[in-house]
Amino acid sequence: MTGNINCEINNTLSEGALEVIMRYGMEGLPRAIEILYNEAMKIERSRHLGFGHYEHSQERSDYANGYKTRKLKTRVGELNLQIPQVRNGDFYPSFLEKGLRSERALKATLAEMYIQGVSTRKVSAVIEQLCGFQVTSTDVSRATGLLDEEFNKWRTRPLGKYEYLYFDARYEKVRNAGSVVDLATLIAIGATEGGRVELLGISVKLSEAEIHWREFLTDLQKRGLHGVKLTISDDHSGLKAARRTVLPSVPWQRCQFHLQQNAQKYVPRKSMKKEVAADIRGIFNAANRTEADRLLKITTEKYKATAPQLSKWMEDSIVEGLTVFAFPDEYRKHIRTNNIAERVNKEIKRRTRKVGIFPNEDSCLRLSTAIIMEISEEWLLGKRYLPKIET
Numbered sequence: 001m002t003g004n005i006n007c008e009i010n011n012t013l014s015e016g017a018l019e020v021i022m023r024y025g026m027e028g029l030p031r032a033i034e035i036l037y038n039e040a041m042k043i044e045r046s047r048h049l050g051f052g053h054y055e056h057s058q059e060r061s062d063y064a065n066g067y068k069t070r071k072l073k074t075r076v077g078e079l080n081l082q083i084p085q086v087r088n089g090d091f092y093p094s095f096l097e098k099g100l101r102s103e104r105a106l107k108a109t110l111a112e113m114y115i116q117g118v119s120t121r122k123v124s125a126v127i128e129q130l131c132g133f134q135v136t137s138t139d140v141s142r143a144t145g146l147l148d149e150e151f152n153k154w155r156t157r158p159l160g161k162y163e164y165l166y167f168d169a170r171y172e173k174v175r176n177a178g179s180v181v182d183l184a185t186l187i188a189i190g191a192t193e194g195g196r197v198e199l200l201g202i203s204v205k206l207s208e209a210e211i212h213w214r215e216f217l218t219d220l221q222k223r224g225l226h227g228v229k230l231t232i233s234d235d236h237s238g239l240k241a242a243r244r245t246v247l248p249s250v251p252w253q254r255c256q257f258h259l260q261q262n263a264q265k266y267v268p269r270k271s272m273k274k275e276v277a278a279d280i281r282g283i284f285n286a287a288n289r290t291e292a293d294r295l296l297k298i299t300t301e302k303y304k305a306t307a308p309q310l311s312k313w314m315e316d317s318i319v320e321g322l323t324v325f326a327f328p329d330e331y332r333k334h335i336r337t338n339n340i341a342e343r344v345n346k347e348i349k350r351r352t353r354k355v356g357i358f359p360n361e362d363s364c365l366r367l368s369t370a371i372i373m374e375i376s377e378e379w380l381l382g383k384r385y386l387p388k389i390e391t
Contacts, residue, residue, distance in 0.1 A: 034079045041093045045084040048091045063087050148362075151369040155201055159220065161227035162190030162200065164331075164386075167239055168341035169208050170349065172368075174358040183361060184208045185348070185368055186216050189341055190225070195384035197340065199376040200225070204365045213242035221246065230327060232338050234258045235320075254320035255338040256284050262317070266310035276303075276310065283318060284336065289325035296322075330387050340385070344375055 045064060067082040083093065166189040171182040184207050188200040201220055205212035213236070232253045233239055243252060260280055267276050279299045286292035296318055303311040324336040334340075351371050358364040379385070 034081065037079065038082050041081070041084050044093055045086065045091060049086065147370070148366060151366060151373070154373055155369060156223065159190070159200060159224040161193065162225060163193050163227060163229045164191040164335055165189070165200075165228055165231045166191075166338055166341045167213075167231065167233040167236075168338055168345055169236065169239075170345045172204075172352055172358060172364050173356070174204075174361055174364050176361070180357055181206075183364060184212065185345075185364070186213065187341060187344060187372065188216070188220060189344070191335075191386055193227075195386035195388060197379050197385040199344065199372045199379075202365070202368055202372055204361050204368070208236055208238040210238040210241040210245075213239045214245055217242055217246040230323070230335060232335055233341075234338055235262075235317075251323050251326065252320070253323040253335060254317070255336075256321045256324075257337040257339060257342075259318060259321045263310065263314065266307065266313045268307050268310070272307065276307075280314075280318065284321065286325075289322060292322050292325060328389055330389050334386055344372060347371060347375060 049064065063086065065085040065087045068085055070081050070083055072079045072081055084091070167187070169184050169186045171184055173180050174183045175181075176183075184205045186203045186205060186208070188202075189197055190200045191197045201216070201223075203212070203216045203219075205216070228247060228250050230251050230253055231243060231247060232255065234255045235258070240252075243250070260277060263276060263280055264273060267273050279295075279302070283292050283295045283299065286295055296314065300311045300315045303314070321336070324332050327335060348368055348371050352358075352364075352367060355363075355367065358367075
């Protein structure tokens with residue numbers, strides 16, 4: 001029965017659209033697309049329900065519930081859409097869902113151009129090329145306001161259980177009280193027990209001092225963060241102190257990649273650099289913690305005479321990069337470094353570099369939030385980050 005109804009809809013769809021175009025020519029194109037969109041949404045609702053609009057079945061779990069009117073701006077003009085509804089509210093046409101994501105990207109573009117001081121005339125020209133309609137300075141301001149609301153909701157959304165946390169920070173130049181200062185952008189990434197990762201939050205602070213990291217971590221907890229098994233980061237002194245206060249019982253994995261870089265500062269001769277790097281790599285790639293400790297002891301003894309500062313540094317610091325051995329082998333390469341956070345900051349840098357100096361703290365937070373929201377959405381729709389462990 002559903003197939004017959006879909007055939008009737010398709011016939012109506014084709015005939016109605018063609019009739020409008022034949023009668024009005026290209027001027028009738030907006031109305032023809034309107035018909036196509038409205039009928040396509042009806043078909044999608046029928047498929048969602050599993051039955052045609054007038055069909056009855058004991059297996060039916062939901063029902064059509066009329067239509068809601070919405071205007072949609074497109075390159076061919078403004079369309080009047082009749083969006084099909086269902087009683088339990090869990091249906092939304094797929095093409096409009098994609099449109100919402102595009103609209104969010106458009107708002108981010110408007111905000112980015114606004115931050116960079118692009119004139120309204122230039123903004124209008126760009127948007128007209130992209131979408132077929134102009135925007136005014138009022139539209140830009142309104143979009144920025146709506147964007148701030150949306151971003152604030154995202155930054156304050158409830159959190160849940162995240163077993164692994166990655167932290168990092170970078171600095172942006174921002175105008176403040178007549179001068180240009182470097183403000184720290186703090187980010188947090190969480191991995192769920194299902195292996196998915198998402199960006200949990202972002203904060204723009206005066207520095208990476210302990211108080212700012214502590215406020216950031218405390219806010220994550222207030223939003224419901226729990227179940228943390230391990231934190232991964234570089235050796236930020238402020239973060240280290242804050243972590244001990246807010247997450248005192250959670251182990252810490254110091255980023256092995258940065259440990260390798262840090263070690264080079266203590267190598268007295270250039271000719272030793274490759275050998276030192278290979279020795280440290282051997283420790284990190286050991287089969288287990290016992291073997292790693294054994295190799296560390298041998299290596300520190302090896303350099304006591306030729307590089308005493310390096311030996312002492314390795315004894316104190318390399319051990320902070322061995323916490324990972326207490327966790328599943330399948331996860332080791334994903335949780336032994338902070339590379340995932342480094343990649344996020346690299347993308348933020350790529351996008352914010354165009355701005356140069358932000359006019360204020362809010363504009364810095366706005367654009368940085370837009371970027372990490374896009375990244376987080378891509379992660380949630382993509383593959384899992386941590387591999388599945390076979391039991």
